[in-house]
């Protein structure tokens with residue numbers, strides 16, 4: 001109900017409706033009705049098709065075999081259909097799933113996405129009961145799993161080092177050089193091999209990432225990032241698996257030495273000279289950066305699939321390299337990859353008190369889920385839902401617009417979004433600079449609606465030199 005409908009109601013109802021629209025609690029004496037709870041059948045369907053696939057893929061690091069299997073059944077398209085059904089049946093929601101004593105609330109209305117993300121960390125806490133044990137395996141003091149008090153110092157520190165508000169970080173020029181060198185090396189390998197597959201791409205990607213985060217001397221330190229990968233695999237099991245404190249200590253000690261030794265032009269060098277008030281734990285912020293660059297690699301591979309199957313996109317990127325070195329179109333292509341196939345599909349919050357939603361209540365301690373694919377792919381509200389539409393990102397997006405939230409939004413929005421877009425767009429453009437890449441084994445990306453799921457690990461490209 002919108003405020004303009006209020007006039008036609010009796011005064012008490014009008015008052016309740018106006019407060020509800022503003023998400024205020026009911027007045028004393030007014031019965032507070034709970035938000036709708038999904039039927040047993042709808043709960044089972046939402047669990048099987050929305051919640052479980054997210055967990056099965058691996059929340060902290062992906063399980064490639066599961067990703068491949070979910071790709072074959074176009075799992076995210078099914079999940080979006082289930083969410084649309086829930087909205088049709090229960091209204092704007094959020095709709096609650098009752099799981100034993102626990103409540104999980106699925107956000108269904110675009111305005112509620114903004115409300116939840118703007119209301120972080122209170123009443124919507126980001127350090128949810130899932131994240132704390134999962135991230136504790138490798139970064140117990142990282143900002144993402146920090147309580148609201150710790151967040152007050154750690155969040156500004158992350159923003160300061162990652163220069164969140166700047167489109168191009170101060171290490172931008174150096175980053176461009178690193179990318180140019182590493183992609184040139186990859187191109188050299190491709191002279192002898194005729195396929196660029198995900199594994200090859202990702203080896204180059206990690207060299208770039210280690211140089212950008214930890215400096216040139218860390219370029220080949222696979223041992224460090226492999227150790228993190230092992231700990232992240234443990235993280236997928238959250239509290240079901242005890243933390244391996246020995247491995248975690250070895251990883252964090254090795255990381256601290258790398259941060260100490262990092263050359264100028266890296267994020268770690270910026271970290272060293274950024275003031276860190278007590279409680280910041282600077283080194284423990286870095287695993288999140290490395291871990292999150294992994295997702296950026298998947299987004300890059302999928303962006304490459306989009307660019308190489310859409311007429312004119314690669315040519316436009318090449319052109320941009322010469323005319324607009326900040327690559328606005330390249331960044332928009334990566335954002336489209338993330339809109340179409342979000343690498344963080346579920347943004348999670350726990351409520352720390354009772355909250356009111358259009359006059360109906362949600363209990364304290366409820367887990368709130370913003371399922372990004374629903375908002376990114378809802379063809380009832382977004383005409384571009386299933387096609388490649390970089391133009392969505394080529395203009396400033398207003399706060400209250402339809403939520404496209406690959407990097408989340410509000411007060412906990414990803415502080416690494418700009419550095420992510422800088423590095424990925426540079427690699428993307430350099431990859432097509434001298435080659436036309438032909439996407440193999442994957443029909444249907446260039447015509448018709450794009451699939452709901454795209455397994456990045458299976459992507460393969462055949463390079464054709466431009467002058468050949």
Ligand code: HEM
Pocket residue numbers: 126143144145155158162288289290292293295296297299338343344347348406407408409411412413414415416417419420
């Ligand atoms: C494709 C790449 C990436 C995506 C899609 C992504 C997305 C996200 C999302 C959705 C969140 C959760 C925010 C929330 O709970 O509301 C987040 C948090 C965060 N991201 Fe990223 N991220 C990416 C890469 C990066 C990189 C490369 C860095 C650092 C260099 C980074 C640093 C962080 C940090 C520190 C947080 C925690 C913020 C907080 O809790 O306040 N991210 N990111």
